[in-house]
Amino acid sequence: MEQHTINCIITKTKNIMSKKQKQIYVHETETLSESNGEIYFTGEFGEIVWNAETLFMDLPHIVNLVYKSREATDKRIREQIEEITRLVTI
Numbered sequence: 001m002e003q004h005t006i007n008c009i010i011t012k013t014k015n016i017m018s019k020k021q022k023q024i025y026v027h028e029t030e031t032l033s034e035s036n037g038e039i040y041f042t043g044e045f046g047e048i049v050w051n052a053e054t055l056f057m058d059l060p061h062i063v064n065l066v067y068k069s070r071e072a073t074d075k076r077i078r079e080q081i082e083e084i085t086r087l088v089t090i
Contacts, residue, residue: 012046024048 024045031042039055041048 026041026043026045026048029041029043031040033040033042034052037052039050039052041050
């Protein structure tokens with residue numbers, strides 16, 4: 001990783017810490033990359049660096065959470081469609 005990139009990461013980290021942000025919202029990632037056993041998620045939120053081994057160990061839990069969230073979203077959409085269908089057919 002070149003020095004400019006390292007300096008950008010340090011600056012963004014200092015900015016985040018100075019704002020005392022408790023969360024970073026990731027709507028979309030622009031790039032995903034790997035270097036030296038670390039995974040880099042980059043987007044409008046800045047950059048998140050995650051140890052690859054830790055991420056690998058967390059993946060089953062992450063996938064389970066995403067699946068549950070997706071199921072809830074699907075259920076909500078189906079219910080909304082059913083309600084609209086009832087209103088239209090009355």
